[in-house]
Amino acid sequence: MPDSTGPTPSSERSVTEVLKDIFSKLDPIAKDHAERAQVSCKKGCNHCCKLLTTIMVSEGLLIAEALLKDGTWRSFLPELKESALAHCFEGICNATYFDKRRPCVFLSKKGQGVCDIYSIRPSCCRYHYVTSEPEKCSPEAPRDTQTAALDLMPLDKEVWMFDNHVSRELFNTPLMSAPIPVMVLFCMDYMTQDDITCNREIKKWMEGVPTPIEWMKKYGIPSLVLNKEISAEEAEVMIGLTK
Numbered sequence: 001m002p003d004s005t006g007p008t009p010s011s012e013r014s015v016t017e018v019l020k021d022i023f024s025k026l027d028p029i030a031k032d033h034a035e036r037a038q039v040s041c042k043k044g045c046n047h048c049c050k051l052l053t054t055i056m057v058s059e060g061l062l063i064a065e066a067l068l069k070d071g072t073w074r075s076f077l078p079e080l081k082e083s084a085l086a087h088c089f090e091g092i093c094n095a096t097y098f099d100k101r102r103p104c105v106f107l108s109k110k111g112q113g114v115c116d117i118y119s120i121r122p123s124c125c126r127y128h129y130v131t132s133e134p135e136k137c138s139p140e141a142p143r144d145t146q147t148a149a150l151d152l153m154p155l156d157k158e159v160w161m162f163d164n165h166v167s168r169e170l171f172n173t174p175l176m177s178a179p180i181p182v183m184v185l186f187c188m189d190y191m192t193q194d195d196i197t198c199n200r201e202i203k204k205w206m207e208g209v210p211t212p213i214e215w216m217k218k219y220g221i222p223s224l225v226l227n228k229e230i231s232a233e234e235a236e237v238m239i240g241l242t243k
């Protein structure tokens with residue numbers, strides 16, 4: 001996968017290394033819970049990859065770093081942009097996005113229903129397990145269908161706390177959370193600031209795509225509240241919004 005033509009992120013390297021360490025520490029805990037609960041989640045099952053998935057900036061940097069090292073990142077930009085724009089509509093929330101039945105941009109197109117970025121997938125994917133039948137996760141299931149998810153919130157929160165530190169250090173804000181393609185494009189732009197050629201190309205595909213902060217201000221409060229289990233008031237305070 002690594003390719004010598006890609007830019008080499010440097011200053012963010014420690015962020016991505018630390019995040020990988022955190023995942024390495026938390027993953028066995030999640031696996032242990034999953035095994036004991038006998039969860040239904042299996043390789044290739046992917047209804048949940050059509051949910052609205054918002055990620056944090058450190059997670060976006062980790063994915064962006066891997067993409068930039070991959071020789072195919074240029075050809076992936078149009079797809080990333082299209083997916084980002086599909087996350088920009090009034091009233092976006094889990095229910096309205098799920099209705100679109102639109103797979104995550106990183107769900108493999110090779111037909112096996114697997115995640116193309118499995119080893120670096122974000123915490124909301126990593127620590128999401130259910131004990132209910134997989135059919136209940138499907139967008140075709142009746143609207144009032146309930147799934148039984150494992151409560152692994154303490155693991156998510158550990159990642160979230162780390163990200164809070166990163167967001168403050170790098171972007172002077174306590175929280176940046178946005179849909180996967182919106183965040184990844186932003187992070188690719190951020191990581192190529194010193195590489196004019198690459199950065200120009202990425203910027204071209206970012207035209208019309210909001211930054212994570214813009215996305216949060218315009219669309220994000222309901223999503224933040226749904227995905228991070230915080231109140232609307234907390235979310236507004238965290239991203240500095242005024243009513």
Ligand code: SF4
Pocket residue numbers: 040041042045046047048049128129130133134137138
């Ligand atoms: S959460 Fe549901 S759709 Fe996702 S892997 Fe588990 S059972 Fe399958």
Ligand code: SF4
Pocket residue numbers: 048049050053104105106107108114115116117118121122125
């Ligand atoms: S990042 Fe991977 S696991 Fe997460 S929604 Fe996308 S395809 Fe699914």
